[in-house]
Amino acid sequence: xxxxxxxxxxxxxxxxxxxxxxxxxxxxxxxxxxxxxxxxxxxxxxxxxxxxxxxxxxxxxxxxxxxxxxxxxxxxxxxxxxxxxxxxxxxxxxxxxxxxxxxxxxxxxxxxxxxxxxxxxxxxxxxxxxxxxxxxxxxxxxxxxxxxxxxxxxxxxxxxxxxxxxxxxxxxxxxxxxxxxxxxxxxxxxxxxxxxxxxxxxxxxxxxxxxxxxxxxxxxxxxxxxxxxxxxxxxxxxxxxxxxxxxxxxxxxxxxxxxxxxxxxxxxxxxxxxxxxxxxxxxxx
Amino acid sequence: xxxxxxxxxxxxxxxxxxxxxxxxxxxxxxxxxxxxxxxxxxxxxxxxxxxxxxxxxxxxxxxxxxxxxxxxxxxxxxxxxxxxxxxxxxxxxxxxxxxxxxxxxxxxxxxxxxxxxxxxxxxxxxxxxxxxxxxxxxxxxxxxxxxxxxxxxxxxxxxxxxxxxxxxxxxxxxxxx
Numbered sequence: 001x002x003x004x005x006x007x008x009x010x011x012x013x014x015x016x017x018x019x020x021x022x023x024x025x026x027x028x029x030x031x032x033x034x035x036x037x038x039x040x041x042x043x044x045x046x047x048x049x050x051x052x053x054x055x056x057x058x059x060x061x062x063x064x065x066x067x068x069x070x071x072x073x074x075x076x077x078x079x080x081x082x083x084x085x086x087x088x089x090x091x092x093x094x095x096x097x098x099x100x101x102x103x104x105x106x107x108x109x110x111x112x113x114x115x116x117x118x119x120x121x122x123x124x125x126x127x128x129x130x131x132x133x134x135x136x137x138x139x140x141x142x143x144x145x146x147x148x149x150x151x152x153x154x155x156x157x158x159x160x161x162x163x164x165x166x167x168x169x170x171x172x173x174x175x176x177x178x179x180x181x182x183x184x185x186x187x188x189x190x191x192x193x194x195x196x197x198x199x200x201x202x203x204x205x206x207x208x209x210x211x212x213x214x215x216x217x218x219x220x221x222x223x224x225x226x227x228x229x230x231x232x233x234x235x236x237x238x239x240x241x242x243x244x245x246x247x248x249x250x251x252x253x254x255x256x257x258x259x260x261x262x263x264x265x266x267x268x269x270x271x272x273x274x275x276x277x278x279x280x281x282x283x284x285x
Numbered sequence: 286x287x288x289x290x291x292x293x294x295x296x297x298x299x300x301x302x303x304x305x306x307x308x309x310x311x312x313x314x315x316x317x318x319x320x321x322x323x324x325x326x327x328x329x330x331x332x333x334x335x336x337x338x339x340x341x342x343x344x345x346x347x348x349x350x351x352x353x354x355x356x357x358x359x360x361x362x363x364x365x366x367x368x369x370x371x372x373x374x375x376x377x378x379x380x381x382x383x384x385x386x387x388x389x390x391x392x393x394x395x396x397x398x399x400x401x402x403x404x405x406x407x408x409x410x411x412x413x414x415x416x417x418x419x420x421x422x423x424x425x426x427x428x429x430x431x432x433x434x435x436x437x438x439x440x441x442x443x444x445x446x447x448x449x450x451x452x453x454x455x456x457x458x459x460x461x462x
Contacts, residue, residue, distance in 0.1 A: 013335050017368040020343050021361055025418075027350075028357030032422060043351040051352075054305055121353065123312035125419050128354040158354075165354055172423050193423065194315045257311070 035157040035167070036141070044130070048163030051119035051130055059260060066260045069148050076149075110226050111266040113138060115145075117259045118163070122170060122196040129154060129166040129259065139164045144224035144265040151230040151253035152176065152218060153262055170196055170256060177222050178231050181215040183208055189216070189231055189250065196256055199232060201248040208246075210237055216250055223270050288330065288388075296345060299325045304352045307443075316432045319439045321447060322349055322359075323411050326367050327404060328453075330389045335371055342367035362415040366407045377403050386457055392448060393455045404444055405437075412437045 008015065031037055059066075078084075115137075119130030133139055143156045145166050154174065158165040167174055170191050178189045178201060187203035201216060214234040220227025230253045238247040303322035312318070326342050346360030353359070374390065377399040387394030390403065413433045420429040 013368070016336055017339060017364065020339055020364045024343065024346070024357040024361035024364055026357070028355070028361065028418065031354075031356040037356065040354075040356065043356075047351045119352070121308055123310075123315075123318065124308065124353055124355075125318075125423075126355060196312070 032173075035165075040158055040165075041160040044158065044160040044163050044165060048118060048130055048132065048160070052132060055116075055118045062258050062260050065258050066148075073148050073150070109267060109269045111268060112146075112263045113266055115139075115164075115262055115264050117262055120168075120256070120259055122256050125193050126172055127168045127170040127196075127256075128157075129168050129262070131156075131164045131166060131262065131264070132162065133264070134162040134164050135159050136161055138266070139264055142224060143267070144222075146225075146229060146263050146265065147254040147259060148261055148263070149230075149253070150263070151232075152225060153254050153256075153259065155224055156264065166262075168256065169199060169252060169254075176225075176231070177219045178216050179219040180204065180208070180210065181217050186219045186221070187245075197252050198235060199250045199252055201234075201250045202245065204246045204248060206239075206244055206246060210234060210246060210248060212236065223267050223273065225265060292325075292329070295325050295328065296348075300345070300348050300352070303349060308353065313439070314435070316428075316435045317439050318432070318436050319443055320412070320415075320436070321440060321443050323363055323366060323407075324444060324447065326363060326370065327407060328389055328391075329370075331374065331385075331387070335368070338370065339364055339367045358415065358418055361418060362411045365414050366411050369410065370407065373403050373406060387455050389453075389455070391453050391455055393453075401445075405441060408440055408444065409433070409437045412440065 027037070031040065113133070115131040115133035117129055118132045119128075121127045129145070131139075131145075139156060139159050141156055141159060145153045145156060147153050152169065154166045154168040154171070155176075156164050157167045169176070169189070172191065172193055174189075174191060176189045177186060179186045185204050185208050187201055189199050189201055192200050204210065212234055216231045216234065218225040218227060218229040218231060232250040232252040235249045235251040238249070240247050299322040303320065307319050307321065322345065325345055326338065329338055329341065342363035343360050346358075346363035347356070349359045350356045378395060390400060392400050394400075395403065416429050416433045416436070420426065
């Protein structure tokens with residue numbers, strides 16, 4: 001017994017070091033797996049407040065770019081208005097829709113919620129965004145995030161009272177189901193950590209003809225994003241000799257350098273398919 | 286200015302410079318991620334206890350982790366260099382009794398070559414351990430070695446610039462008092 005105490009006294013510094021290292025490594029591996037811990041909510045609130053102060057200044061330098069992309073988004077929306085289209089048809093007449101507005105609201109699947117970006121990084125090996133909108137403003141985990149022009153940015157991974165953390169596409173663990181718009185082939189979009197704004201599109205068979213500049217959109221298979229949101233365009237096609245699939249490099253449509261506002265997509269019909277899937281898994285076990 | 290206030294100011298300044306300047310500038314290359322925040326640990330007084338240094342290192346690393354959302358990554362690397370710091374100081378100190386004559390490690394108290402060996406070794410260790418933990422997740426060990434070396438080189442350049450721009454006045458304290 002005495003020897004143990006002597007041992008502890010002699011090697012106390014080493015033991016203390018191993019203890020602190022253990023704490024750090026535990027925190028690291030724990031957060032990488034679950035993206036949510038007890039302290040991350042508090043830490044998120046504090047860093048959110050500091051980041052907001054910084055963003056108040058930084059925002060002014062980005063006003064011009066933000067304005068330009070808002071004008072672009074508005075242009076797309078204005079071109080979709082009903083009065084822009086006219087049929088040279090005598091049948092065209094005004095009809096009053098008899099469906100009650102309540103039933104229409106029940107049909108709604110996706111609801112867009114605006115959020116201010118307060119923190120953003122592009123040059124780390126795992127990048128996150130911080131949004132000034134949290135639990136109290138209706139965000140929960142696993143919601144999709146798009147930029148002002150409705151192209152994919154990431155997924156909400158952690159939510160605190162007033163702030164939330166978004167895993168950006170520029171993250172080693174981000175994996176989004178995507179589709180070639182032209183042929184409808186599905187694959188997954190990941191990031192290899194090399195260049196910001198360039199992603200990798202995997203699992204596309206070599207039998208498919210892919211060209212530079214082809215559009216890649218969301219597949220709508222996951223419950224985070226609706227079908228057909230723009231992810232990016234094909235930048236270059238690597239012919240991987242060791243496998244039967246291409247490695248396609250994709251230039252993202254969203255510009256991660258100057259994100260000031262984003263939209264968080266709330267899927268209001270998420271529960272039913274999830275419940276169904278759970279039941280199927282249960283019966284198969 | 287008292288030691289405590291000076292170190293509190295340094296702590297916040299280093300964290301803010303790392304988060305809002307170095308992490309924000311467009312990357313030179315994907316292999317280069319410069320860090321200078323750990324200079325706070327290297328600049329702590331000679332006389333500070335080893336456990337205190339390690340706890341401060343954990344706090345420093347964790348504060349940066351809160352901003353980059355990599356809880357534990359920088360904390361682990363900072364604790365490592367805080368633990369190894371006293372061994373290196375004992376090895377490299379050249380002037381007799383510099384620990385008692387001067388307050389903290391600097392070019393003036395240790396001499397240029399020993400001080401920069403001390404900084405370079407700890408920078409390399411910090412970066413290697415940091416990127417090693419990062420690659421555990423993803424693999425790619427050649428990439429890790431290259432990234433550690435190149436990032437350390439750029440970080441060292443930044444540290445050298447910091448030392449030249451912000452000369453720390455070191456009072457010579459005679460031990461006869």
